[in-house]
Amino acid sequence: MSHEQATRVDVSRLRETLDARLLQRQARYKGICPVREDLFQQAFDEIIRQVTLAEPERGLLLLRVRDECRNTI
Helix, strand or coil, rough: CCCCCCHHHHHHHHHHHHHHHHHCCCCCCCCCCHHHHHHHHHHHHHHHHHHHHHHHHHHHHHHHHHHHHHHCC
C-alpha cells in the first residue's frame, strides 16, 4: 500500500487486476455472487484509499457512502 497519489497507470492496473481476479476466481457474470461482491469491495476500498490521499474530504465522504451501503444491504 502506497501513500502516493494514483496515476492513470495505477487505475488501469487496478482494473486489469480486478478483471483477472474475477476470471481466476470464476466469479459469476450475472446474479448474486459472493466472489464478485468480495472483489468489488476490495477494489472500491482501494479506490477510496487513492481518492483519500488526493482529497481527504472526498475520501471521507466515499467511506461514509460505502459504510451506509454495507449497512443498508
